[in-house]
Amino acid sequence: MNELYPWQADVFADLQQRRAQGRLAHALLISGPVGIGKQQLANVFSQSLLCAEPQADGLACGQCHACSLYAAETHPDLFRISPEEDSKVIKIDQIRALIEKMSLSSHYGRYRVVILNPADAMNIAAANSLLKTLEEPPADTVLLLITDRPSFLPATIRSRCQSLRLALPPVEMAQAWLAVQLDNPRDAAVLLGLAGGAPLAAEALATEQLARRNSLLQGWQELAVGKADPVKLAAEWVKPDLHLPISWVYGWVADMIRLRSGSADRLTNEDAKATLQKLAQELDLTRLYGLLDRVLETIKLTHSQVNSQTLMEGILLYWSNIPRNKLSGQAK
Ligand SMILES: [Zn+2]
Structure with a gap:
C-alpha cells in the first residue's frame, strides 16, 4: 500500500489543492536530495489521480477497480518509464x-499518468522527443518527472515543467520516523x-551496516572456537576502516559483561543476546574486563599512527587466545 511519509503531508495537500482548483500542471518536475521519498510521493499522487473515489484528503480509496489495477501494477493509464535493464x-x-500509447484515449476516462524516473537519465534524443x-x-495527462539532479536535464525540458522542489525533512521529524524503522532506535541521530x-x-x-555487523559477529564467534584465522579476518575487518568494527566489538564485550x-x-545488541550469552558463559568476569580494557586501548590507538591491520589483529588474536572455561564437549 502506498503511503506518504510524514514529511510529505503538506506538499501532498498542496498538490490536491491545485488539482481541486484546476491549477494542476500537466508536467511536474519533482526534485530534491536522494533518499527523501520522491518516488513514493509520485506513487501516492498518481494513484490518487487514477482512483475512482478518492477520499476527502485526496488519497486513493484503495478499494476501487482502478486501485486494484494500480496495486497489481497493471493500470493501463499509468506509464512508468525508467532505464531498461542493463542500461x-x-x-x-x-x-x-510512450507517445504512441498516449495518442489513444484513456481507458477509464480519468487521468493518465506518466512517471519518468530518473528523468535525467533521458538521453538527448529521448528528451527532444518528449x-x-x-x-x-x-x-x-499528468507527467511526473523525478530527479535528484535537475541541472542534468535540458533547460528546454525544465522550463516546460512546474517545479516541485522537495527539501530535506525537518531533523526531528526525520529522526522520529527513522527511530521507528530501526532495530536500534538510538542509532537514528548518527545514521541520519x-x-x-x-x-x-x-x-x-542501517540495513547495510546491520548485515555487515552480523557477518563480523559470525567471525567473532568462529574465533572463539578456533575456526577462523585472526590475521585473515583482521584484513577483512579493517576495510574500508576499522572504526565501526571496533565500536561493534566494544558493544559486544560490554554486553557480555552485562x-x-x-x-x-539494557543490552546494546538485544538481537544478538543468545550468541553473546553463549560466548560470555565461557569466560570469567575478570577475563571479560581484561578484554574490555584491551578494546578500549585499541580504540584510543585508532587515532594514532599505528597501522589499522596491526590493531585489529591484536584484538582478534587476544580474543581467540583468551583462556575459556571448558563447557560440555567444547573443543578449543
Ligand atoms: Zn480507489
Whole structure:
C-alpha cells in the first residue's frame, strides 16, 4: 500500500489543492536530495489521480477497480518509464512508444499518468522527443518527472515543467520516523547525520551496516572456537576502516559483561543476546574486563599512527587466545 511519509503531508495537500482548483500542471518536475521519498510521493499522487473515489484528503480509496489495477501494477493509464535493464539511459524508443500509447484515449476516462524516473537519465534524443508532448500535452495527462539532479536535464525540458522542489525533512521529524524503522532506535541521530539528513538513505545505511555487523559477529564467534584465522579476518575487518568494527566489538564485550554479571536489562545488541550469552558463559568476569580494557586501548590507538591491520589483529588474536572455561564437549 502506498503511503506518504510524514514529511510529505503538506506538499501532498498542496498538490490536491491545485488539482481541486484546476491549477494542476500537466508536467511536474519533482526534485530534491536522494533518499527523501520522491518516488513514493509520485506513487501516492498518481494513484490518487487514477482512483475512482478518492477520499476527502485526496488519497486513493484503495478499494476501487482502478486501485486494484494500480496495486497489481497493471493500470493501463499509468506509464512508468525508467532505464531498461542493463542500461543507464532512457532511450528515444521508450519515449516514442510512450507517445504512441498516449495518442489513444484513456481507458477509464480519468487521468493518465506518466512517471519518468530518473528523468535525467533521458538521453538527448529521448528528451527532444518528449519536448513536443510537454508543449502540447494530451488532455488529462499528468507527467511526473523525478530527479535528484535537475541541472542534468535540458533547460528546454525544465522550463516546460512546474517545479516541485522537495527539501530535506525537518531533523526531528526525520529522526522520529527513522527511530521507528530501526532495530536500534538510538542509532537514528548518527545514521541520519551520516546520510546528510535524508531519512530513507539513513535507513538503507542501517540495513547495510546491520548485515555487515552480523557477518563480523559470525567471525567473532568462529574465533572463539578456533575456526577462523585472526590475521585473515583482521584484513577483512579493517576495510574500508576499522572504526565501526571496533565500536561493534566494544558493544559486544560490554554486553557480555552485562550478561555475565546478570544486569542484562539494557543490552546494546538485544538481537544478538543468545550468541553473546553463549560466548560470555565461557569466560570469567575478570577475563571479560581484561578484554574490555584491551578494546578500549585499541580504540584510543585508532587515532594514532599505528597501522589499522596491526590493531585489529591484536584484538582478534587476544580474543581467540583468551583462556575459556571448558563447557560440555567444547573443543578449543
Ligand atoms: Zn480507489
